[in-house]
Amino acid sequence: MNPNLDKHYISIAEKDSLLEFIYYRFDLDLSEYSEASVRRRITKLMNTLQLTEVDQLKRILLKHHDGKTFFINHFTVNVTEMFRDPLFYASLAENILPLIAEQDAIKIWCAGCSSGEELLSLAILLHENELLHKCEILGTDINTAMLEISRNRTYPVRNIQAAAKAYQEAGGKKSLSDYFSVQGDSAVFQRSLFENILLVERNLQFPDKNNYFDLVLCRNVMIYFKASLQNKVIENFRVSLHKNGYLALAQGVHYFLPGSS
Amino acid sequence: MGKTKYSKKSIELIVIGASSGGINAIRPLLSALPGDFSIPIVIIVHRLKNVKSYLAELFQSFTSLKVKEAEEKEKIRSGYIYIAPSNYHLLIEEDHSFSLSVDELINFSRPSIDVSFVSASEVYKENLLAVVLSGANADGARGALSIKETGGEVWVQDPEEAQVNIMPLATLETTPEAIKLSVLSIVEKMLGLQEL
Numbered sequence: 001m002n003p004n005l006d007k008h009y010i011s012i013a014e015k016d017s018l019l020e021f022i023y024y025r026f027d028l029d030l031s032e033y034s035e036a037s038v039r040r041r042i043t044k045l046m047n048t049l050q051l052t053e054v055d056q057l058k059r060i061l062l063k064h065h066d067g068k069t070f071f072i073n074h075f076t077v078n079v080t081e082m083f084r085d086p087l088f089y090a091s092l093a094e095n096i097l098p099l100i101a102e103q104d105a106i107k108i109w110c111a112g113c114s115s116g117e118e119l120l121s122l123a124i125l126l127h128e129n130e131l132l133h134k135c136e137i138l139g140t141d142i143n144t145a146m147l148e149i150s151r152n153r154t155y156p157v158r159n160i161q162a163a164a165k166a167y168q169e170a171g172g173k174k175s176l177s178d179y180f181s182v183q184g185d186s187a188v189f190q191r192s193l194f195e196n197i198l199l200v201e202r203n204l205q206f207p208d209k210n211n212y213f214d215l216v217l218c219r220n221v222m223i224y225f226k227a228s229l230q231n232k233v234i235e236n237f238r239v240s241l242h243k244n245g246y247l248a249l250a251q252g253v254h255y256f257l258p259g260s261s
Numbered sequence: 262m263g264k265t266k267y268s269k270k271s272i273e274l275i276v277i278g279a280s281s282g283g284i285n286a287i288r289p290l291l292s293a294l295p296g297d298f299s300i301p302i303v304i305i306v307h308r309l310k311n312v313k314s315y316l317a318e319l320f321q322s323f324t325s326l327k328v329k330e331a332e333e334k335e336k337i338r339s340g341y342i343y344i345a346p347s348n349y350h351l352l353i354e355e356d357h358s359f360s361l362s363v364d365e366l367i368n369f370s371r372p373s374i375d376v377s378f379v380s381a382s383e384v385y386k387e388n389l390l391a392v393v394l395s396g397a398n399a400d401g402a403r404g405a406l407s408i409k410e411t412g413g414e415v416w417v418q419d420p421e422e423a424q425v426n427i428m429p430l431a432t433l434e435t436t437p438e439a440i441k442l443s444v445l446s447i448v449e450k451m452l453g454l455q456e457l
Contacts, residue, residue, distance in 0.1 A: 009383060009407070012355070034360045036352035036380055041364075077364050084348075086311055166311055223333050223349075223361040 010043050014054040018042060021058050026068035029205065030075075032229035037077070045074045073145040077224065080114040082160060082176075083121045085250070086169035088219070093171050096246050097129055100214045106135045107213045109240065111204055112221030113139035116150030117163075120179075121170070122217070123193040128173045132196065138211070140202035147199050153189040160187040205229065207236040214242055219250040272414070272454050273388040274337065275300055276381050278374030278404075280307040280396025282424025284319075286444045287394065291323035291342065293448040298326060299455060302342045303351070303381070305374045307396065310348035317344055333361045345372035352380040368400035378404025387412030390454070392447060393439070394418045396428030402435040415439040416447055 010018075015038055019030050030038060042057075051057055061067035083089055100106050113119050119139045126132040141147055160180060167176040180187040202208070204221065216237050222230050237247050279287060283306060308314060320342065321328040331343040337357045345351035351372050352360040367373035374393075378401060381389055391408045393401045395418060405415045417439045420426035432439055442450065 009379065034352075034354065036354050036360045036383075037362050037364075039383070040352065040362070040376075040380070077362060079363050079365050084311075087313075169311065220363045223363070227334055 008043075008052070010039055010046065010054060012039070015039050015042060018054050018057065022061075022071065025061065026071065028068060028072070028203075032205075032226045032232075034224055034226055037224050041075050041077065045071075048074070069144055073143055076141075076143045076146075078114045078143060078146050080117045080220075081166075082117045082163035083166035083170045083172075084118070084219070086166045086171075088248075088250075089121060089125050089170035092248065093125055093129055096215065096248070097126075097131060099244075100246070101129075101131055103214065104134065106131060106215070107138075107211065107242075108135055108215045109138045109140070109211070109213045109217070111140055111202075111216060111218040111237070113141050113146075113150060113199070114143070115146045115155075116153065117155070118217070118219065119150060119197060120153065120189055120193060121167075123197065124167070124172070124176075124179055125170065127193065128171075132193075135196050137197040138213075139197055139199045140204075142201065142203050144201050147201060150199050151194075153191070153194060154183075154186050155189075157182050157185055157187040204233050204236065207239050209239060211240055212242045213240055213245055215246045215248065216241060217248045219248070222249060270387045270412075272300055272390045274381060274385050275302045275390045275392065275451070275454075276377060277302060277304045277392045277394065278306075278378065278396070278401040278428070279304065279394040280370075280374075280398065280400065280425070280428055282395030282397075283428075285395070285424055286418055286447075287320065288323050289444055290448055290451070291320060291326070293452065294324055294326060295452075296325040297340075298452075299339045301337045301339055302326075303331065303337070303345070303353075303377065304342065305345040305351060305372050305377045307370050307374075307400070308345075308347045308372070310371075312347075314347055320344065331359045333359055335359050345377060347372070350376040352376065353384050355384055357384065368398055370398070370400050374401035375404035379407045382408040382411040382413060385413065389413035390451075391415045392418075393429055393432040395423035395425045397425045398427060399431035401428060402431035405432045405436045405439060409436050409438050416442050416450070418447065419443050 022028050046057055061071055064070050110119050123132055126135055164176045180189045317328050317330050326340055326342050328342045330346045331351055348371055349361040350364055352362060354360050367375055378391055389408055391405055393405060408415055415436050417429045417432050419441050420429040422443050423429050
C-alpha cells in the first residue's frame with residue numbers, strides 16, 4: 001500500500017485554501033514553497049490521517065493543542081542520511097576546510113539539519129581533519145521533532161551500517177563504527193561529537209542578524225522553495241556570512257564571497 | 262499495426278519509466294526518434310545513488326535530441342530528453358518546470374516512477390503519454406492508473422518481450438486500459454504522435 005498515492009491528490013484550490021488557513025491561524029507562510037511538493041506532502045498527511053476533505057484537516061489543526069507544530073512536523077520533508085553525496089564531503093574537506101582552518105574559532109551553520117545525520121557527518125569530517133575542537137556549530141530546523149531526534153544521536157543501526165561505504169567515499173580515515181555504539185537495534189553516536197553543537201529551531205525565511213559564520217551548509221532544503229524564496233534565503237545566508245565565508249548547497253559546492261557588510 | 266485513430270488531444274509530454282532491462286528498450290526507442298521530434302521526454306530510471314553516473318552520456322549516444330539530467334526549476338523544452346537525477350524524486354510544477362524532492366523511498370526507489378507519473382498527470386492531464394518498460398518491481402503501476410484517470414495514455418512494453426516482466430505486468434494489472442506493445446510498435450506509435 002502506498003500512502004502517498006492511494007487517495008485523491010488534492011487540487012490546487014484545496015491546497016491554496018489550506019495554506020491560507022495555515023497562514024492566518026499559525027502565522028506560517030508556505031506560499032513560496034514549491035507547489036508540487038506542497039500538494040504531495042499535504043496529500044500524504046491527509047492520507048495518513050485518513051481524511052478526504054481539506055476542511056477536516058483544518059478542524060483537526062484547530063482543535064490540536066499545538067496545531068502549528070503538529071502540521072510542521074508532518075509537512076516538512078525530513079529524509080536524510082549520513083554522508084549523503086559523499087563527494088560533497090570529500091570536496092568540503094579538500095577545498096574549503098583548508099581555507100578556514102587557520103582561524104582560532106570556526107563558526108558553522110547547518111541550516112535545515114533535520115534529524116541530525118548531516119551534523120554527525122560534518123562533525124566526523126571535522127574531527128578527522130582535527131578541526132572539531134575549535135568549531136562552534138549551529139544546527140537549525142523548522143521541525144522541532146527532528147531537532148529532538150538530532151539531540152538523541154540515535155538511529156536504526158541498519159541505516160548507519162548502510163552508510164559505511166559513503167563514509168569511506170567521503171574520505172573517512174577510520175571506520176564509521178568507531179563513532180557509535182550498538183544498543184539493541186540502535187546506533188548511538190558519541191556525545192563528544194556534539195560537544196560543540198547547538199540545536200535551535202529556526203525558519204529560514206527570517207534572517208539571523210546576530211551571527212557571522214565561516215561556513216553555511218544548506219543542502220536539499222532550497223529545492224522545496226520557489227525561486228523567489230530561494231533568493232530571499234540566499235540573501236539571508238549572505239547577511240550571516242563573514243566577509244570570506246562560504247555557502248555550500250547541494251549538487252556541488254558554491255564558493256561564495258559576500259561583500260563586507 | 263496500421264494507423265490508429267487519435268482523438269483531438271495532442272501529447273505534450275512523454276514520461277518513460279524503466280528499471281532492470283529497461284535500457285535495452287530505451288536504446289532502440291531513442292535511436293529511432295528524428296532530430297526534430299518535438300515532444301519533450303522525461304525518463305525515470307532506477308539508478309544507483311552516490312556514484313558518478315554516465316547515464317546521460319549513454320542516452321546521448323543514442324540520439325541527436327538533447328539529453329540532460331533534469332535540474333530543479335528548469336523549464337521543460339521541446340527537443341529535450343530529461344533524465345530524473347539520482348537520489349531525488351522528480352516532480353513537475355504547473356508552469357512545466359521541474360522540482361526535486363528528497364522524500365522517502367517509494368517502491369524502494371528514489372527516483373520513483375510513481376511519483377513522477379502522478380506529478381505529471383496533475384499538470385499535463387490528457388496531454389500526457391506514459392510508457393512503462395522492463396523492470397523488477399511495481400514502481401509505475403499506481404502512477405500509470407493516475408495518468409489514465411486524468412485522461413492520459415499509457416503504453417506498456419509487452420511483458421513477453423521485456424527483459425524483466427515484473428514492471429510491465431504490474432502496470433497492466435492496475436491499469437487495464439494500458440496498451441501492451443512491443444518496443445518496435447512503441448517506436449512506430451511514438452513517431453506517429455508528431456504527425457498530429
